[in-house]
Amino acid sequence: MKIGFNQINKHFGEVHANADITLDVQSGMIFGILGENGAGKSTLMKILSGFIQPDSGEIVLDGKAVSIETPADAIKFGIGMLHQDPLDFPPMQVIDNFIVGQRGGLILSHKDVIKAFRELQSQFDFSLDPDAYVDTLTVGERQQLEILRLLWLGARVLILDEPTTGISIQQKEKLFAALKVLAGQRKTIIFVSHKLEDVEVLCDQVAILRKGYLVGQVDAPYDTDQLVEMMFGKQIVLKELESVAQDKVVFELQDLYIEQYPLAIENVNFSLRAGEVIGLAGMEGSGQDVVLRACTGLLRPVSGRVIVNGTDLTGKNYLEFMQNGVAFLPASRLEEGLVPGLTLAEHFTVTTEDKQQLFIDKAYFRQKSEQMIEEYHIIGRPETPVESLSGGNQQRAALSLLKDSLSIILLEHPTRGLDIESTIYMWDKLKERCKLGTSIFFISGDLDEILRYSDRILVFFSGRVSPPLDSATVSLEQLGQLIGGKGWAKEFGDEETYEASTNP
Amino acid sequence: QPAPEPAAEVEEPAPVEEPEEFVFGILMVGPYNDRGWSQAHYEAGEYVVENVPGTRMIYLDVVNTADRPGTTAAQLAEELVQQGAKLVIFNSDDMKDDAVEFTRNNPDIFVIHASGDTQWAEGENYIPLENMVNVMGEMEYGKFIAGCDAALHTQTGSIGYLGPLINEETRRLTAAAYLGAEYCWENYLGNDPNDLSFRVTWIGFWFNIPGFTEDPSQVAQEFINTGVDVIISGIDTTEALVEARKATSEGTPVFAIPYDYEGACDEAPEVCLGVPWYNWGPAYVRHITAAMQGTWESVFEWLPPDWNDINNRDTTAIGYLSGPGMSPAAQDWLQQFIGELAGGLNLWTGPLNLQDGTPWLAEGEVATDVEVWYLPQLLEGMEGRSE
Amino acid sequence: MSGDIILLGLAGVIASGAPIVLAAIGETLTERAGVINLSLNGTIILSAMMGFWVAVEFDSLLLGFFAGALVGALVAAIVAFSSITLKQSQVAVGFILTITCRDLAYFLGNPIMGRQGPIMFSTPIPLLRQIPIIGPLFFQQSLMTYFSMILIFLAWFWISKTRPGLMLQGIGEKPAAAFVRGANVQAMRYFYTILGGALVGLAGPLYTLSVKPGWKGTITGLDGIGWIALAITIFGGWNPIRVAFGAYLFAFLQWLGLVLQSSWTFIPSQVLQVAPFPLMILTLLLVNLGNTEWMDRLLATLPDGVRIRVKKLIRSLRSQPPAALGTPFERQ
């Protein structure tokens, strides 16, 4: 089906998320939409899929202007969208998720649906257990489920919003294969991403958005530098990073054994040197987040020891870890990082040690927060509530709240959803701290980031932890293989297989 | 003493009041139209207005801390005084402390405390107060008759008594019903006393509070399920009557005897055997007239029925109105029983043992008012808790 | 006590549990859609009064129950409007309504106190009633009691075995996801809130016209029932079958209280009356153990085999509320 966007406009308060975008997508092709964070990609797609309404402009399908009020309408027109963060029902079973929203008889009859489901997924050699509960699936598998569901609903246009975030190489390959098959069936695929390499290998044609505007449209094959320039309006140069690791060991894990349903992570042994940066690679739910949380005292290991600066903190709680110079920056900023409803100034008041007399010295903290806002280039004022900051600024704020003298900072996806500029800024700040002897322990779904910033790497696969790898000696491909569970035997010489390592 | 200033003059209704108008106020523990205890007092008040020229009634109902948070009966009595009341009636034993406090603080106001015992020299709570009077109908007679009536109608030989909370008053009234039942069962029907079962279940309060009291409806049903076919009610609400009506119309004939108020049968006449009722009117008339004419004196009155006609609204203190459910045969027996009582039959006569078997009255011994009023336990032969 | 007496007693338990079943199931439907209607206590009292009033005025049980349902639906509509449309705190609004409706009922109901109203008697079902045990237990009840029993299975079936029911679960779980699957979340929430409210509203007249007939103002003995029903909804873990179990358990304990009163003189009768509440708290504790962090710590001390088993057990006990319970949904 041929899709036309005609002068689409959408505002969110001040933000002009889509500025009269006019764009045509031919049917039967894989069409890429590229753009930095906040460029307006998702917004545009949400408009197409009826999730939000444009302020002005119209959608044209096969030459007919149509009004898409709700996702239900979109589905009627055969448009299905796979959202950036999967919109499914974690506590329900796969098959129930598959069924919800389908037309059909009043009373549920799982049997035939399951049959159909199996047939459908065999086409793309997906292998989902219909009876499994969704909260036990990986992000990749949840995507597969959504795609199947949309196809089953008869989607002729498939929108995928950043589908490659947090999935394994294998899953990515499967996904791309599937998309090619679909394109072959004259289905239209719209592929949203800010990862150049994905777009380059997959898309027949790309449109680039920047700050809400459509800046251009390019056909394969692509010139990477040109794409980057279009995305960011300028060339981005990454300066070389040197390791600042010292020899002093600041942090140790000894035969750690952690249980977190459905995972059981065994004999983790590892020690971290001052100023060192360690990346935890692995697809989501492989256990890296579990280990990270065990290192912060948020999760109690069943056995083993966690030692910070020589003091054994095993079984101590998060706050005691904090007192011992361990800081933690979680992935979801507004749920776990910052307190929505509190202003920046109030955040600094809550977090700073000094001036802890009974009554708050308002003037003092206001002045302090202004200074911090200055130092971290936060776009906001002391009295701005954090929830009204943009994602990047929220991350900056979170960073600025960290104490000065820390021995370890643990980060979950420090740059998720940040564009390259913000990313570079983040890491500059972190590296500054490393120079002062703070070591860093971070999870990322982005292998480039892992390879680029870490001194050593731990690879996770369904609860198994590799010995530390020197980032200088591993290649992106190796890493991709490993997080996908391939080549462990070759790398680490043990014959353990996937099955053996997964826990009852 | 703050005078009943602006408040009064604006709040007095329009008609110009003749100077000697005598305003009396009633504080009722329940709703004035509860078809029970409180309504009996309310109608007595109206009776006074009818029969004593120059009187006017004002009242305040549901006077209890649950429904009027943050208030006390004494304070509310003050409010009545502010509205011009020169005499105040407290209608519940629960208001004892407030009645006394108020009476003390307002020596110029007359107080009638119905069902109180503070003016009773022989009583255990004697607090002499010039301007207070206690009146109480001798409901024990009503309960004798109720018990007798129940005994005369039960086919299964088991009677259920739906009791409120356990205290001296409720114990003695329950015991009275039992004695009445025993007497008629034995002497009129000539049955073996052991064949009569008399069961008391207390709900724990004067009415149902979910989560704290037994549910009276459930209690009544349980009675019926276990073969009781006459239920005597001692509580403020009419579950017994209603459940009897249900059971009867579902094929199990069951009768009930409500309490307190002459109109109590109305809720289910067909299954109502009769009701022991209070008639406060005459007593109120006497004391209010006395107050008006300056012949007031502080007394404690525990008034028996007018034996010439126990249902005479102008003379008796308590009565027993037969309900539509009463059978003609029983009617005659009942008249005979009332006659005997009038003739001086006193069922508080030994030999009587307390429930736990300890002797209470020896052979032929007659209980004093004090002994009856402060009855320590249920009597031997009654099933159910005493404490 | 002989067998059939116990049977009669238990049949009574089912009857006196019926209004709570109606109310708790109604609330379950509402909460499954992600809306908390905290106004139960007030709603039941108000609908009890209105239902009785109408039934007396028109001498019609049917109209009485209809009026009750209507009142319940109206109150629920206020909750829905203020929480779904105006995005105000559901708990706050429900709480205000629970207080206000009660006072309103007492105020407006004053004139009709003590009136004699029609009563819904039991209508035994011809053949089924003969079945030993089952018969006297289930098939000699009033029409509304039958309805309440059927409702349990209807609700359970609807929620867990039908297409709209599945969507209902979704709406309570993750409205956005339901929305992209074509559900009109707001409309559905209105619908289930009002439907649930109507069921709650039926509980009122069921009391004043059948279970404990008559309106007696503050001493009718209904104040608190709503809170109990609410507690039982939680107790039942948003699952109709378990909810019904909770309702009957409550009625059963009440009955037990008066049966044992004379025999078990050593326990004050209040104990059994109030028992459901500690029980509810215990249940909530039990179903939440799995989510508590000190439990993990405790488990960590156990030997492996045992630990795995215990964990499995706890997880099976756990009942999670609908994830979006109490949170408004808005499409950007």
Next chain:
Amino acid sequence: MKQARTRSLSILFQLGGLILAFGFVTLILLSIDANPAEAFRLIWQGAVGNSTRIASVFVVWVPLVLVTCGVLVTFTAGLWNIGIEGQITLGAIFTTGVIRLFLDTPVHPVLVIVLSILAGMVGAAIWAVLAGLLKVFGGVNEIFGGLGLNFIATALNIGLIFGAWSRPGVASMSGTEPFPEAYWLPTFQNFRFSWYSIALTVVGLVVIYFLLQGTHFGLRLKAVGKGIKSAFRLGIPTWQHMLLSFLICGLFAGLAGALQVVAVYHRLIPAISSGYGFMGLMIGMLINYQAIWVAPIALFFAALNIGGIQLPIVMKLDSTLTGVLQGSLVLFILLMQGVKQRVLGNK
């Protein structure tokens, strides 16, 4: 400028709510053809008509303010302390218990009163913390934990009044045997209110105001209330703060309960909490959790309660009308807030 405009607008909306509430009640009155103007005037007269009545208003004002102060603390921590009723009751029970303990001892009454009040506060705090523990360590939502504890508390109270502490012979709804006057909190002349209660209440008000407005503790509570996970990540010991907020609320509830016993009823009565707890929650919502408004609004509610007594005496109307008025006030103000947010589009 813009702020000024929105502020005046929001005042406008609140006025709207006020009008709607009174309009609603007026409609009710008309529907049963009673004269609304007369009714409202009566309530007013009944509240301020004379010194005795004003005194009575303050008798109600004291516990209302205390309880509201308490719930503001839990509200700030994001907790719905619906268990407040039970906490008041426990306060009263402990107070009574202590007084009974020392009744026939040489210990000086004044000391006994002080002890008993403290005991009351402790008792209520225990009950509150119990709800807190259930919430924090049992994952039992405080609304339902509190609800259960309310019923248990009332059962305990009634159990004591009709059982262990019942008057000789007559277990009665009037409560336990009144204490000798020596154990009463001295009242002002022959009025029903005591300057001591007023003083304690004012102190409580000031404490809460500054606690919530100016202190680090208050701010941390707020953080916990707004986002518990984040607050914890930022280094705030969250469960300790939640328990603390329960504890503080309990202390206030306990004080209220204690004063009910030593200053108002001089004994334990079945309905000792008098529904003040729930009313406090309502006031908390009405004033949108701003401590500064507690005193006046509580006074208004108390006035309605006392003024309402005139309705049955003079107009033969049930006093619950004032409850309806209070409720619809809170409801409509809340609704108007929602309408405002819709109109102004600010969340």
